[in-house]
Amino acid sequence: MSLYAQIVVNGLMLGALYACIAVGFSLVWGVLNVINMLHGSFIVLGGYLAYFAWLHWQVSPFVMLLAVSVGLFLLGFLLQYGLVNRVVSQPVLTTLTLTFGLDMILYNLMNVWFDATPRRISLDLGRLDLNGVIVPNDRLLAMLLALAMTGVLYLVLRSSRIGRAIVAVRMDRDAATLMGIRVGRVYAITFGIGALMAGACGVLMSVVFPITTNITGLLLGKAFVICVIGGLGTVPGALVGGLALGLIESVAGNFLGAQSAILVGSLLMLVLLMTRPTGLIGKRGYQ
């Protein structure tokens, strides 16, 4: 019994991080209709920044969470404002190739600066033992913070001025323009928020998993899978998708092995894509 409980708890802790990974990616995809291939590298960049600040200056990763968020928001904002906005209305091939190209630059630079050694911040916060179900405290904290960030984003989108503008642009770009929303700026802010969530998630991940540049593609793949499961552009969708993937991987990883868990996720996505071309709970019109 406690084995199953452990699997579920592990899955939920993983799933909260996955939701945090996917929520920014999903927002950018849904609002801008751009697939941000940089997302995986943003996550790793956030993780590395937190790691090196912790290693050299003993800065707590929870302080770095704030600094990395601000830094990556600016990076994302500038990238979108300066580059991606110029081609944002062009065919998928163009925007996808552009972000792919930008990702290669960032990935390469990170490899040269930081090299690809897996690194992890070990905080040693102890662990909780709930009737035989082990919960490491650092993981628990990362999970709660990931959920909190996702919740804050939800509130921002629901009730702030800029959040309503983002939602308006997602619903109907032309109507939003007519209402006086500066679409170019909303795009840049949305992309910035996507980068912010990725960076913050990287900081949280560096506390739980070893971070290396080699996993950028893997993380990006997970963001894809979650978007397909949960649908595009909504926070609840990403949350549901993230938790679902976390549980699936936890179960598959326990019974089939870690490599197979990833394969199961990808296969699930391919099948979903073929049977439900707009995503499981996705709306029409976002193809």
Added chain:
Amino acid sequence: MNANRFRFPARGAHLLFAGGVLLLAAMPFLADNYFVRLATFVCMYGALALSWNFIGGYAGYPSFSTAAFVGLGSYVGGLLQNAGVPMVLAWLGATVFVSLFAALLGGAILRMKGHYFAIGSITLVEVLRMVASLWVDVTGGGDGLNIRILDGGPDFAGRVFLYAMLAVMLCAWATTLAVERSRLGFGLRCISQNEEAADMVGIDTNRYKTAAYTLSAVYCGTVGAIYASWVSYIAPTDAFGILLTLKVPVMAMLGGLGTVYGPLVGATAFVLMEETIWARFLDYHQAILGVVIVLLIFFLPGGLLKIDYRRGLARIRSAAWARAGRATATEVR
């Protein structure tokens, strides 16, 4: 008018192409093995870019599954060869297998559009790579697969693989010409412009798209199998390389999408750039490719072939005239 000029290549373009093919074929007699290897790469990427052009250029579907077909072809070819099948037959077997695979898969994967299709096609690469590394009994897993080296010394082998790749490239080129002039090419161009409208006027879009997707796989399978025999060692990460799957569309875009010679021009230019510039900066190889992509998208969106050289010349000439005119004006004053 402007588009037509590229759609039906002028005789001059064919002559240039014939000259290029002769040069590639004569490479073993003109230069050393380094250049033979370079020529083989030009043929290989030329064939891949031409293949991708069917789905990405003519039909306008952002496919990133090139590496899936190449990797599958190299594994099937390698496994057949290790099972004792003669080399050329193994190549043919890989071609047939990959074509069937693409035709069967196409019906399902082409129901997606836009981003979803792009992602589905990338995921295909990832899934096949994971299968190749997990299925240790057959593929050797992460350790890779060794394939017997061709007898007869490096000079002989170099020629064999150069002419094999050249033959594949010529086949891909001939297929492109045939498609260009057939109903299929017309239908694919309609789909690329507006799929619903194409469907309305009676184009069987699913069949056409599946045909384009299959065509984009056929020669990738052959190239993969030849590549496996050439390098005589394949492993999941390089057979199903994510870089390859991006490089090939970039080559086609560099030359010009949906044209007969664009992919060839792009592939040649790309391989030459890679050899002359990037080879000197090994640490920054990927970053430079990224910069090339960014520059390509902002400054050369139509590719090398779509540059209107005549207008450029005219502009330079008129600028020169204006300068001359201003010069005379000041003299008079």
